[in-house]
Amino acid sequence: MRSAVAGLELLEPRSVNEALRMMRDRGPATPLAGATDLYVHLNSGTLKPRRFVNRWALDELRRIASKRDGLSIGALATFTDCLRSPLVRRRLPMLAAAAREVGGVQIQNRGTLGGNVANASPAGDALPVLAAAEALVVLRSTEGERRVPFSAFYTGYRSTVMRADELIVALEIPPVAGKQWFRKVGTRLAQAISKVVIAAVRDARPRIALGSVGPTVVRVPRTEEALASGASIEQARRILEAEIKPIDDIRSTAAYRRRVAGNLLACFWKETS
Ligand SMILES: Cc1cc2nc3c(=O)[nH]c(=O)nc-3n(C[C@H](O)[C@H](O)[C@H](O)COP(=O)(O)OP(=O)(O)OC[C@H]3O[C@@H](n4cnc5c(N)ncnc54)[C@H](O)[C@@H]3O)c2cc1C
Known part of the structure; x- marks a missing residue:
């Protein structure tokens, strides 16, 4: 049976720092991105969290930028953003190829790279790309930022080194030759x-x-x-x-x-x- 929406609380931060403070002070609070994975749990009645931090409006987390000869992709960049980005198509064409095959167009428009990584499904289509490209996961909390090599991010089935007060803010990809x-x-x-x-x-x-x-x-x-x-x-x-x-x-x-x-x-x- 579908989870009741009435008991859920949605927090609406206006900046990344405010989101991080909410996660620290009003936890447990689950970050919400495109909600394409979370809605599946809502629909099947298996959604456990009650309080959510909605970051959809935080455009600062959506930037795709050149970083030396590599790339920095904001965690909120959607699969459509990745597909349309000339930088991604030129420097990381295997990510554009993966984005093209995620779900249908609606899922590509809402599903984010950060959500794919945080959801930690072994079937996530962007994950082999980030693993082969030796990406860094940029995690931020109110205490500061740390960069975790993609190969050290997952600790087992659907578990990661990310703490409950941390957000993935970006994926950094070094230049990929070959x-x-x-x-x-x-x-x-x-x-x-x-x-x-x-x-x-x-x-x-x-x-x-x-x-x-x-x-x-x-x-x-x-x-x-x-x-x-x-x-x-x-x-x-x-x-x-x-x-x-x-x-x-x-x-x-x-x-x-x-x-x-x-x-x-x-x-x-x-x-x-
Ligand atoms: C019909 C359908 C088809 C799909 N097809 C595919 C497919 O072909 N390939 C594929 O890989 N996936 C697929 N998915 C799964 C899903 O769309 C992706 O995993 C997507 O990338 C999730 O992103 P999101 O922004 O919607 O995440 P959400 O649903 O918002 O969040 C997912 C999880 O990640 C956490 N989270 C999100 N962002 C962050 C962040 N920045 N920092 C910390 N935690 C965070 C949330 O708290 C939650 O636990 C499909 C889903 C549906 C419903």
């Missing part, structure tokens, strides 16, 4: 959550990240090392299939995911050669 590649495999192209999703960068140090094949998004260092040291794609594929830990769930089976991940690795290697 060819970028993204592919999502789902039941159909639109409105389907990934069965397997991969983002990869090909240069002297290949970087490969996959979603939906473990409790969190994963990098595959043994596969990366094999490719960097000249192993054949068949050898690398066998290493990858042993390295990932997919499970059977409502969307797919472990065996299918393992096979598809291997196929995707081979496609990446062929199409970027």
Whole structure:
């Protein structure tokens, strides 16, 4: 049954600092971005938080800017913002490719990059991109700011190092050299959550990240090392299939995911050669 809206409280900060003070002084208070994930819980009656901090009007969190030769993407940037940004399309085309395949247009217009990261689903489509690009998660509280390497942000299934008084304010992406590649495999192209999703960068140090094949998004260092040291794609594929830990769930089976991940690795290697 749908959660009752009457008992919920919505706080409307006018600045990021005010939002952070609300989270500190009036907690527990859950940050709200596009609400595309939170509404699912509201609709199914599984929404636990009662007080929300609505940051949708805080445009300062929506900026996409050049940072040296890399990028800084505000946490409130939507998938549509990412798709339309010439900077993203030029410097991080694999993020534009991922944004194009998230949900339908309505979800792309409301769903944010920060929400995708904070929601911590192993199937989040932007997560392999950020993992392969070796992004930094910029977290801010009233006490200050810290930058967490993407590889250290997730601690397990749907858990992160983020504290209850912290907000993700931006994702910082260092310059990415080499060819970028993204592919999502789902039941159909639109409105389907990934069965397997991969983002990869090909240069002297290949970087490969996959979603939906473990409790969190994963990098595959043994596969990366094999490719960097000249192993054949068949050898690398066998290493990858042993390295990932997919499970059977409502969307797919472990065996299918393992096979598809291997196929995707081979496609990446062929199409970027
Ligand atoms: C029909 C449908 C289709 C979808 N398809 C896809 C898909 O194809 N691929 C995909 O990856 N996802 C998909 N999603 C999931 C969802 O749209 C994305 O995860 C989206 O990026 C969530 O962003 P949001 O701004 O709506 O987050 P919200 O729903 O506002 O928040 C999600 C969670 O993150 C927290 N949060 C949000 N922003 C911050 C922040 N800046 N700092 C700290 N915590 C924060 C919230 O408190 C909440 O716990 C789909 C959802 C729906 C309903």
